[in-house]
Amino acid sequence: MTSVMDQPVGILTHEPAPAPAWVQAFRTRARDGLSGLPTVRDEAWRFTNIAPLVGTNFVTESASQRQVTPGDVAELRVPELDAAVLVFVDGQYNPGLSDTRNLGAGVVCTTMEAAFERHAQLVQAHLGAASAEHDDPFTRLNDAMLSAGVFLYVPDGVATARPIEILSIATRTAEPVAAHPRNLIVVGKGAGATVLEHYVALDHGVVYLNNAVTELIAGDGSRVEHYLLERESEQAFNISTLAIRQGAEAVVHSHTVLLGGAIVRNNVVPVLAGERGHCLINGLYVGHGDQHLDNAMRVRHAAAQCESRQYYKGIMNDRSRGVFTGRIIVDKGAQKTDAIQTNRNMLLSDEARVNARPQLEIFADDVRCTHGATTGRVDDEAVFYFMSRGLSEPVARAMLVYAFAAEGFDRMELVPVRRLLAQEMIDKLPMARGLSIEV
Amino acid sequence: MRMKGNGSMSPVPLLEIRNLHVRLEDEPSVEILKGIDLKIMPGEVHSIMGPNGSGKSTLAQVLAGKEDYEIVEGQILFKGQDLSDLGPDERANSGIFLAFQYPVEIPGVSAMQFLKAAVNAKRAFEGQGELDAGALLRHFRAKALQINVPFEMLKRNVNEGFSGGEKKRFEIFQMAVLDSVLGILDESDSGLDIDALRIVSEGVNSMRDGTRSFLLITHYQRLLNYIVPDRVHVLIGGRIVKSGGKDLALELEEHGYAPFGVNESAVASA
Ligand SMILES: Nc1ncnc2c1ncn2[C@@H]1O[C@H](COP(=O)(O)OP(=O)(O)OP(=O)(O)O)[C@@H](O)[C@H]1O
Ligand SMILES: [Mg+2]
Numbered sequence: 001m002t003s004v005m006d007q008p009v010g011i012l013t014h015e016p017a018p019a020p021a022w023v024q025a026f027r028t029r030a031r032d033g034l035s036g037l038p039t040v041r042d043e044a045w046r047f048t049n050i051a052p053l054v055g056t057n058f059v060t061e062s063a064s065q066r067q068v069t070p071g072d073v074a075e076l077r078v079p080e081l082d083a084a085v086l087v088f089v090d091g092q093y094n095p096g097l098s099d100t101r102n103l104g105a106g107v108v109c110t111t112m113e114a115a116f117e118r119h120a121q122l123v124q125a126h127l128g129a130a131s132a133e134h135d136d137p138f139t140r141l142n143d144a145m146l147s148a149g150v151f152l153y154v155p156d157g158v159a160t161a162r163p164i165e166i167l168s169i170a171t172r173t174a175e176p177v178a179a180h181p182r183n184l185i186v187v188g189k190g191a192g193a194t195v196l197e198h199y200v201a202l203d204h205g206v207v208y209l210n211n212a213v214t215e216l217i218a219g220d221g222s223r224v225e226h227y228l229l230e231r232e233s234e235q236a237f238n239i240s241t242l243a244i245r246q247g248a249e250a251v252v253h254s255h256t257v258l259l260g261g262a263i264v265r266n267n268v269v270p271v272l273a274g275e276r277g278h279c280l281i282n283g284l285y286v287g288h289g290d291q292h293l294d295n296a297m298r299v300r301h302a303a304a305q306c307e308s309r310q311y312y313k314g315i316m317n318d319r320s321r322g323v324f325t326g327r328i329i330v331d332k333g334a335q336k337t338d339a340i341q342t343n344r345n346m347l348l349s350d351e352a353r354v355n356a357r358p359q360l361e362i363f364a365d366d367v368r369c370t371h372g373a374t375t376g377r378v379d380d381e382a383v384f385y386f387m388s389r390g391l392s393e394p395v396a397r398a399m400l401v402y403a404f405a406a407e408g409f410d411r412m413e414l415v416p417v418r419r420l421l422a423q424e425m426i427d428k429l430p431m432a433r434g435l436s437i438e439v
Numbered sequence: 440m441r442m443k444g445n446g447s448m449s450p451v452p453l454l455e456i457r458n459l460h461v462r463l464e465d466e467p468s469v470e471i472l473k474g475i476d477l478k479i480m481p482g483e484v485h486s487i488m489g490p491n492g493s494g495k496s497t498l499a500q501v502l503a504g505k506e507d508y509e510i511v512e513g514q515i516l517f518k519g520q521d522l523s524d525l526g527p528d529e530r531a532n533s534g535i536f537l538a539f540q541y542p543v544e545i546p547g548v549s550a551m552q553f554l555k556a557a558v559n560a561k562r563a564f565e566g567q568g569e570l571d572a573g574a575l576l577r578h579f580r581a582k583a584l585q586i587n588v589p590f591e592m593l594k595r596n597v598n599e600g601f602s603g604g605e606k607k608r609f610e611i612f613q614m615a616v617l618d619s620v621l622g623i624l625d626e627s628d629s630g631l632d633i634d635a636l637r638i639v640s641e642g643v644n645s646m647r648d649g650t651r652s653f654l655l656i657t658h659y660q661r662l663l664n665y666i667v668p669d670r671v672h673v674l675i676g677g678r679i680v681k682s683g684g685k686d687l688a689l690e691l692e693e694h695g696y697a698p699f700g701v702n703e704s705a706v707a708s709a
Binding site for chain 2: 385386387390405406
């Protein structure tokens with residue numbers, strides 16, 4: 001092992017829980033392929049220095065100073081959303097706090113560990129099918145640590161009766177915990193599902209790592225909506241990867257909102273593998289203080305006549321830094337690809353920064369690919385217009401910042417999610433706490 | 440805001456501008472307004488006409504509290520009180536309304552949401568509680584009828600995709616909703632078709648009640664057939680060079696600004 005691995009060895013030395021031989025083999029393969037964690041010398045990590053993460057001595061389990069109660073869960077989960085909920089506390093599944101009933105005929109919603117035993121064939125058939133596309137050390141690390149997480153299987157033609165919320169709660173622990181959540185979502189032909197990954201902390205000063213990988217296999221003609229709601233402690237590290245493989249005419253919507261975390265890396269890696277698929281990648285990152293929020297999209301059009309839409313917006317205050325890398329790859333056979341990518345940023349302070357870079361790799365000739373990135377500030381003319389109608393400057397600015405973000409929220413189908421996140425975003429703006437907005 | 444008790448029996452002007460000199464904050468060498476005097480009594484309608492670049496919008500924006508401009512000399516009194524320490528929001532809440540020459544498009548904020556916030560900001564300023572949603576809606580509907588704008592406009596984002604004429608009408612509607620006492624209308628008639636001009640004028644006239652005053656900035660005498668002004672002022676090169684009754688507008692229409700001996704280049708370099 002290289003010297004870069006010296007620190008992460010702490011994460012790796014603890015063997016994940018015993019598992020069937022094929023799971024062990026999967027882990028070992030990943031571990032053997034892992035040569036070290038990335039540095040800024042890696043092109044894909046050029047703008048994100050993970051030294052603080054590497055410099056932390058993580059453990060895989062540590063005693064929590066506080067028992068999580070049903071009341072905590074009620075407070076932390078998305079309010080007013082009738083969803084099944086699977087609760088993980090510091091990376092460990094808590095069945096007592098979870099509720100996976102009434103999801104629909106034939107729907108399987110369980111932990112990965114349970115699925116290794118009871119749904120081995122299904123898991124084996126799909127595990128790695130989407131994530132293999134993502135050539136990244138953290139994804140390999142997650143493979144190597146494969147154990148906790150959620151397995152969701154929706155049979156052909158079935159739509160889940162309600163959304164499924166995977167709620168990861170971090171508590172204050174004796175030592176910093178590294179968790180490697182791994183979710184496998186298999187949605188059959190013509191089936192439908194809505195899944196939320198929701199990361200929250202009971203305590204906002206806690207250091208920990210969530211290195212999550214979610215694989216989404218969306219069958220032909222399926223409709224899947226995925227949400228990543230990242231509301232971690234502002235001392236925490238969150239690396240999230242959503243790897244999607246979607247079939248013909250499948251419609252997948254990915255919505256990401258990054259609000260918490262010290263260093264966050266959000267990877268969305270869809271492969272449009274069947275013709276006439278549609279993938280929406282909608283995201284918003286809102287930073288303040290010294291937060292570092294990095295978004296890396298890699299959209300691969302592997303089949304003809306697919307559409308992809310990337311709409312990412314950043315709002316950065318104080319000394320925070322946003323990164324957006326949007327890569328579109330159009331394979332040779334993917335004629336009539338229609339790919340759009342936009343990244344717009346609003347800086348609220350002089351020290352906030354954003355690095356945006358579009359990357360197009362087009363190997364087909366009959367395609368339409370557009371991309372654009374902008375970085376600006378709140379429009380002074382608009383502030384004056386609002387103030388000339390009696391709104392105070394903080395309210396005017398907050399409304400305009402909200403307005404900037406609004407179209408991102410409007411794309412989300414779940415209204416309770418819009419409400420929660422829009423209000424939380426507003427509350428993060430220093431001058432506008434308490435402003436109530438209508439979503 | 441209090442009225443200044445000055446003991447005398449003469450009524451207090453709603454707006455009084457004394458020897459106002461204004462320059463650009465960023466470019467102090469450029470003086471745009473060079474000594475404006477203007478007095479508008481409650482209930483009066485005054486009109487300002489003048490060539491492009493003469494300083495009309497600058498005056499309007501300074502009255503509304505725009506920060507890009509610096510007042511180097513002179514005073515603005517509203518209801519007898521000096522405005523210099525009040526921000527644009529406080530001026531608005533005190534009753535000053537500026538209908539913009541170029542209303543700003545705001546994607547992402549519905550007109551309804553915007554006006555609710557504005558009405559409640561004014562109520563908070565006056566020490567009143569917020570109006571509930573029902574009362575606000577009734578208020579908006581009544582004003583939409585009065586000003587003759589389609590209520591559906593409120594469901595759209597502020598000015599976004601509005602035609603030029605729709606923007607101007609929405610401005611007048613906002614003034615009615617906010618119940619302002621001084622309306623500064625910066626070319627609210629520009630870009631209006633014949634019917635819209637009449638509708639906007641009727642909206643303005645419907646607000647005239649003997650106490651509410653208007654300052655109409657316009658290039659066209661035609662507007663003043665609909666909204667008959669008490670006084671007409673000619674602003675050239677940052678100065679009011681002539682004031683008169685409504686017939687002054689007809690004179691200007693006929694002879695242009697040439698009789699005042701100032702051409703475009705002189706305006707720019709004066
Ligand atoms: N913020 C500013 N920055 C630079 N120049 C300005 C600014 N505001 C006004 N000016 C200049 O001051 C002068 C007066 O402008 P103003 O907009 O007041 O004219 P106006 O009388 O309203 O003209 P119009 O009839 O074309 O609307 C112009 O020369 C204009 O370019
Ligand atoms: Mg003007």
